[in-house]
Amino acid sequence: MSSEETSSDGSTRSPAGVVRLRDVALRAGCSVATASRVLNGNNKVGKAERERVLAAATQLGYVPNSSARALRSQSTRLVGAIIPTLDHAIYAKMVDGLQEQLSALGMSLIINTSEYDLEREKTQARILVGRGVESIVLVGTEHDPDTTRYLRDAGVRQIYTYTCVVDGGDAAVGFDNSAAGRMIANYLRDLNHERIAMIAGVTKGNDRARLRRDGFLEGLEASGLSAQDVFVIEAPYKIENGIHAMQSLMQTYPRPTAVFCGSDILAAGAVKYCNSHGIRIPGDVSIVGFDDLEIAELVDPSLTTVHVPAKQMGEHAARMLSKTLSEKSGHDVHELQTRLIVRESTGPAPA
């Protein structure tokens, strides 16, 4: 006697009581092949048979085994995403949008975090391929060449976000980090600032942080300021780092009159430091953030910052992915617009 039990109508059931296609076919009085065809919308099935199968399936509450389906048809409707962390609103928002759209399009999302480590990203990519994802959403353009090659070889479509540079990938949705940096440079120069500093994110393995910094420095150079004189501190996106970096900057002489932060998180820390040390914003120093998170409006003074459409970016990435299935267009770049949000933390350079 096997572990299966044979019921009176002759159908066999697995111990867990899970309904298989065989059971549906048995009840509908046809072969599994026919049942499969009906359930997959293949129209080469007679009307009567089709209806019997459909009825049997609903009556039994049949749910296809997606492992089996994926194994045979080599098509999971599965998407992977590797992001640095979910503990940062800018990525969480993107994933939120991505998930929402994918769900609406009948796809599912497996997420993995890399903690800003490209080596770890490589490992996660392998896992996701093993899971059978058909596409993978990554952050930024810079990745381990192994990762890029591996994914290409595995036939997995790569979509980069927060960037407009496709490079080794298949598509990109994001914005021009460099242009955003230049925009801030121009904005601060228009306010007559001359002693300018930056608190950037860690640029190693992070092209977004690097491009923002480089664009910013380029913009300053273009306006006649030597980039040599611009003090740049790199720090991970944490409030404490913003505090400490601002402390360092405020101890330099001459003090900068404007500080551009690579993220609102760093900017919030910078503001906190100034507030607790009697440094007036923007009277003594102007501070600019990046991302336009909720905190930008909550800190006092509220932050001038660059708005990044994070959720839209995720939504658009999802739409790009669904397109893949039908029209596999080539290198596909979608640029979203960032915009400067001027609030209270910036003002003209002190006299």
Next chain:
Amino acid sequence: MSSEETSSDGSTRSPAGVVRLRDVALRAGCSVATASRVLNGNNKVGKAERERVLAAATQLGYVPNSSARALRSQSTRLVGAIIPTLDHAIYAKMVDGLQEQLSALGMSLIINTSEYDLEREKTQARILVGRGVESIVLVGTEHDPDTTRYLRDAGVRQIYTYTCVVDGGDAAVGFDNSAAGRMIANYLRDLNHERIAMIAGVTKGNDRARLRRDGFLEGLEASGLSAQDVFVIEAPYKIENGIHAMQSLMQTYPRPTAVFCGSDILAAGAVKYCNSHGIRIPGDVSIVGFDDLEIAELVDPSLTTVHVPAKQMGEHAARMLSKTLSEKSGHDVHELQTRLIVRESTGPAPA
């Protein structure tokens, strides 16, 4: 000629260039059965053979096809999570911890968002079951009875988070929302506040919000205050809602001298309103938040709030899930401790 290409060493590769177990076995000079045994830690394999397989696997960068593995072994190592939204740090942090641990334990996570809608949660649950998840992480104890039953019938283990009440589920990891509410009630009463109000989250379909409110009101009653006199406003967790709710409260007479907010988000809005309308905190009104998000420290004055170990909760949920596989303990509750973080937004009641 098939679609496979045969390379010089005799191994066959699928068109996509994915390495299969067969390739590993071929390179190691053994059968697939043996290779499988080695890779699955079955110790009945000779030392020399074992090492050759391991070497071959790493050299080829072998990643098992999890569909096939799942199909045969009847175990996808797949976990689902349905959370209200990722656009709220408290959930994003939990998922961050969950994902990190699951990944370390060799499991993958599919996430879905419900937008605080139990109907939508039901739909998502069905999708996840179809995907073959073995467990599902949900937020709170309150769910559509259909969802609970469906998941139980499908043999999917249900883990509730942010709560200690298991009810229809299999396990819970979280904290006592009601006790946290009482704690705040006592704290405010100890500061001699008598006119107290609350800005709660939406309680429909949200037992956490409801329990916090009820615990708070109970605590006030216990200290001799009539819950009738406590004005409670419900609002979704958005900053603007905090602003508007605070506006309403400040227009009542007599004004409350202390306001408990169901979330730091609402509290941040409340603070913002006061700051822009010359209402002193805590001189005129004390404000208490909930969650201890980054913003609690960033707003001015910084928020007195209840610390919630969100990331730990996710990590613990992951560990509970992995336990299932081996020791399937029954109803399993793990209570984490919340604690009151006193900052600048609270003080004694004005005279």
Next chain:
DNA sequence: CTTTCTTGTGAAATCGTTTTCTCAAAGTTC
């Protein structure tokens, strides 16, 4: 009335693993 397409159907191969059988070789025990 044959021949040639359609059309609908079922049998069987397949996807890449894990796991059960089977069996040979090498130890053990008397």
Next chain:
DNA sequence: GAACTTTGAGAAAACGATTTCACAAGAAAG
């Protein structure tokens, strides 16, 4: 040294779907 364990390894059978192939039966064309 014969009879029994143990041990290690391969061949082959699952797992549950999809999809190819083969083939009837009926329709259309000659």
